[in-house]
Amino acid sequence: MASIRKRGPYQWEAQVRRRGYPAQSKTFDTKAEAEAWASMIESEMSRGIWVSRSEAEATTLFEALERYDLEVSSAKKGAAQEASIIKTCKAIDLAMRPLATIRSSDVAKLRDxxxxxxxxxxxxxxxxxxxxxxxxxxKEWGMESLFNPVELVRKPQPNNERTRRLVAAHSASTLANTDAASSERGACNAEVECIATASGSPLLPPIMWLALETAMRRGEIAALRWEHVDITRRVAHLPSTKNGTARDVPLSSRAIAVFEQMKRIRENSGAVVHDHNNSIKSERVFAIRSDAITRAFERAVTRARATYLQECKHADRRPDPRFLTDLRFHDLRHEATSRLASIFPMHELTKITGHKDPRMLMRYYHPRAEELAKRLD
Structure with missing residues (x-):
């Protein structure tokens, strides 16, 4: 039976007691709200569908985010990136509200x-x-009565899909300090050559060339170990990738040259340790973190662009607004995928790039119209 009693001059407390169920009580501002709540609880108990809301009403979004970070997010591969999102969500005003009080309208307002x-x-x-x-x-924290207000909210459509590819060398025919070998690799490598020249890091240039030759992700390159590189078979094995599936990446002659270069660097520095078979023990090929690769790349692009503008000024030539602008390290994966697509059919290309869904692969494949036009003849 439900009982309604007045608490102080402005509040009403409703209590529901029924055999087989824990006692329920809640305070309201008006007697009508208290009676409506008690009637709803009694009805649910009579029909056998009542589920306790106490934990969802006592747990704030902030507390839920902290628990999620500790129990769920920490086990993910992208834990560092997700930690930043969790930190942002914990700072919103809505985080101080109990989970049970958050409605779709609240989430929609936050979205806007x-x-x-x-x-x-x-x-x-x-x-x-x-x-x-x-x-x-x-599903897992015992808040079965809780509904998900985010599911009912319209989601924004991402419109920032990137199609950036490397700009051809004719855009900066006089600025790159390229040797004969680099000129043979094609005019479209000019931007990478300039960034490599401007870089102050001995690791960034080989990392960039490896990304351009293999379409490997930044994190995959940073985590690559010598024990997984087979130069004889020309294969790099990736035991742990972003999508959780291991894969083998074929290595071009230029990629093999990168690994040979890194071997010489390690041997000359005395940092290489050998076992009884005189083979390199398990260690990373590139002693650098993923985030450090991004920062080094951004600094090198900025320096390369400044050098390019200075040389254009001295040569009294209009600079190409596309050259060395809006270029990110991940764009090398786009470029590599587009180049590999002209060599391998789709089903083989997915094995190289690691895409499970061909539709996702198409986001990375951006053929140039002039290249397609040549195939028409």
Whole structure:
């Protein structure tokens, strides 16, 4: 039976006691709200569908995010990136609210606020994390009564798909200090040559060439170990990738040259340790973190662009606005995929790049119209 009693001059407390169920109580501002709540709880208990809401009402979004970070996110491959999203979500006003009080309208308002400051893809990643937090709370943390308000909200459509490819050498025919070997590799490598020249890191140039030759991800290159590189078979084995599936990457002659270069660098520095078979023990090929690769690349691109502008000024020539602008390290994977697509059919290319879905592969394949036109003749 339900009982309603007044608590102080402005509040009403409803209590529901029924055999076989724990006692339930809640305080409201009006007597009508208290009676409506008690009637709903009694009805659910009579029909056998009542589920406790106490934990969902007592746990704030902030607390749920902290638990999610500790129990779920920490076990993911992208834990570092997700930690940044969790930190952002914990700072919003909505994080102080109990999970059970958050409605779709609250999430929609938050989505609109984010869209005024961030790109749709960024907002979508944040909403996806919040949605997963609610689902985990409902499925694994004993909050069965909790519903996911993010599922009912319209999601922004990402419109920042990149199609950036390397600019041909004729855009900067006089600036790159290239040797005969580099000129043989084609005019489209001019940007990489300039970045390599401007880089102050001995590791960045070979890392860039390896990315351009193999379409490997930044994290895969940083984690690559000598024990997984077979120069004789010309294969690099990746035991742990972003999508959780191991794969073997074929190595071109230029990629083999990169590994030979890194061997010489290690041997000359005395950092290489050999076992009884005189083979390199398990160690990373490139002693650098993924985030450091990105920072080194960005600095090198900035220096290379400044050098290019200076040389164009001295030569009284208009600089190409595309050359060494809006270029990211991940664009090398786009470029490599587009080049490999002219050699391998789709089913073989997916094995090289590691894409499980051909539709995702198409996001990385950006053929030049002039190249397609040549095939018509």
């Amino acid at each position: 606020e984010w869209l005024t400051k961030y790109r749709p893809a960024t907002v979508l990643r944040r909403l996806s994390l919040l949605s997963h937090v609610f689902n985990i709370a409902r």
